[in-house]
């Protein structure tokens with residue numbers, strides 16, 4: 244039967260979106276569903292709605308058969324602006340819905356005839372749950388628990404491998420004591436085939452065991468790396484208290500955890516209990532020879548524990564100094580030009596030297612403690628062989644032991660103490676992993692798990708689907724944790740929807756801080772910030788940011804292309820919207836000179852752009868985001884006079900009637916864009932009124 248529209252169901256974007264959200268278990272408010280059904284939506288609104296409801300929306304271009312598993316569930320855009328909800332794919336088939344919303348597998352070839360090649364992958368954005376862990380170790384325990392099947396197989400394989408290990412000493416014992424005295428070559432052939440099969444089984448089990456461990460480790464590492472970034476993205480600026488260098492160090496910490504979970508270490512840990520098995524077998528075969536491995540273990544185990552305790556504190560100091568070194572290195576690479584220009588190379592070098600000396604001191608003192616034990620550990624296996632041999636000779640002389648049994652006991656003794664020899668290493672790796680996990684706790688505990696003040700939707704946070712861009716600051720005070728006095732005191736201001744307001748004042752008067760409080764990046768110590776009549780602290784910030792476009796004072800450009808930077812806040816902007824935003828800021832003139840236009844490549848931190856270009860790019864990006872509340876912090880500080888004049892001329896046409904503009908500036912020329920000026924001094928509002936009146940007052944203060 245040919246697959247037609249009757250078998251798989253295509254619908255408008257809004258209908259497909261509603262179906263997909265229902266299937267994903269996202270409850271949309273009735274009024275939103277009704278509005279979507281009545282008004283429909285375009286792909287740009289799709290991104291906005293997804294963000295609102297805690298979903299991620301990723302647009303991609305791909306042939307049907309080449310979509311990775313992670314793409315599903317998704318909306319497939321068909322020709323003629325129809326959409327199909329696709330839930331999964333398997334060999335040559337895609338799972339879609341029919342008209343009755345029943346699941347159905349259809350051939351890719353049937354869909355691909357009408358598939359436009361564009362697909363929107365829609366997924367829940369790492370939703371927090373009430374059982375979520377609040378520390379990195381809790382998180383790790385949960386992940387490991389989820390992989391219990393892998394670890395159960397590893398334990399079973401370890402049990403079998405250790406039992407099979409007994410076969411070689413038994414074989415040795417048999418050959419020496421039974422085959423050799425009688426020259427029984429036929430028997431030798433039979434037992435050799437038997438031991439060959441045992442060795443083969445041992446090989447397969449070991450290989451399977453490594454496979455299961457590596458598989459679990461790969462899963463945990465992947466989750467850990469995703470979790471790290473997800474946790475960071477969920478945090479508000481006021482919650483992040485990390486320097487980039489420290490963060491990089493902590494991210495590296497995951498590699499220690501990975502190491503601890505990887506084959507060598509885990510297998511050592513699993514092999515330790517089999518010391519008892521091997522020693523017991525020695526007891527059966529060689530009687531008193533079992534005391535040799537027991538004596539070695541009686542020295543090795545306490546010594547390893549003492550070494551672990553001694554090195555624990557030292558290694559934490561070593562990690563701390565390493566973090567400081569990384570921070571210094573990061574600053575040095577970022578500020579290399581300034582260091583050269585200031586001729587400050589020598590002073591930086593001496594700072595670096597102090598750090599290197601201190602790091603070496605901690606590092607080597609912690610190694611020195613372990614080196615004595617490591618030397619003993621290496622001697623331990625030799626001690627076992629020599630002591631067993633010497634004792635064995637006496638036992639053979641007294642007729643209680645056969646030579647074959649002695650050889651078997653030597654092999655078993657070495658095997659019994661082998662995992663104990665790695666005990667020091669195991670404990671030190673566990674220690675490093677614990678430290679790494681502890682360092683990650685601030686990220687995990689403040690992340691979306693805890694949820695307060697985060698970007699992801701939370702039942703306690705009020706959703707805001709429509710925002711009237713009016714703002715109110717009531718008795719607002721704020722102090723940075725590192726400061727000893729308030730940056731802002733008793734601010735009372737209200738800005739109505741559609742107002743154009745400038746905030747001016749001397750450097751350090753608190754203008755930027757006020758805008759950061761407005762965007763939810765900082766939380767007031769007292770008083771409140773209200774947007775659209777709601778206290779900002781009770782609102783879901785992701786909702787607020789749908790309507791809030793903020794240009795930061797320090798423009799930040801990401802590596803990629805001009806287009807990828809512009810689309811950062813509005814992934815579905817079309818080319819005329821791009822052109823318009825770039826025209827307002829004057830970026831269009833530079834883009835027209837670039838051979839690749841919007842695809843012009845951008846290096847890390849935008850290092851291949853001029854200061855003015857970076858600013859214009861960030862400004863265009865902010866305008867393109869399209870919020871009804873526009874906050875621009877020094878939007879033209881790096882622009883030339885002509886570009887600034889053009890921007891002032893073009894911006895009013897761009898702004899909607901109800902769009903509120905809050906402009907932070909030192910430039911008098913920008914004040915033509917506003918009707919009202921608020922003057923801050925030392926964190927207080929000292930003047931607030933119509934532009935011309937405030938300017939007159941300021942002039943009078945200056946001249947008078």
Ligand SMILES: Nc1ncnc2c1ncn2[C@@H]1O[C@H](COP(=O)(O)OP(=O)(O)OP(=O)(O)O)[C@@H](O)[C@H]1O
Nearest residue numbers: 723725726730748749750751752753754755756757
């Ligand atoms: N992250 C921070 N931690 C501690 N103090 C800070 C921080 N950011 C700013 N400050 C302090 O807060 C005060 C106000 O800074 P803010 O950036 O708001 O001033 P501003 O009026 O925007 O200055 P400018 O016009 O120079 O940009 C300053 O004294 C500054 O030193």
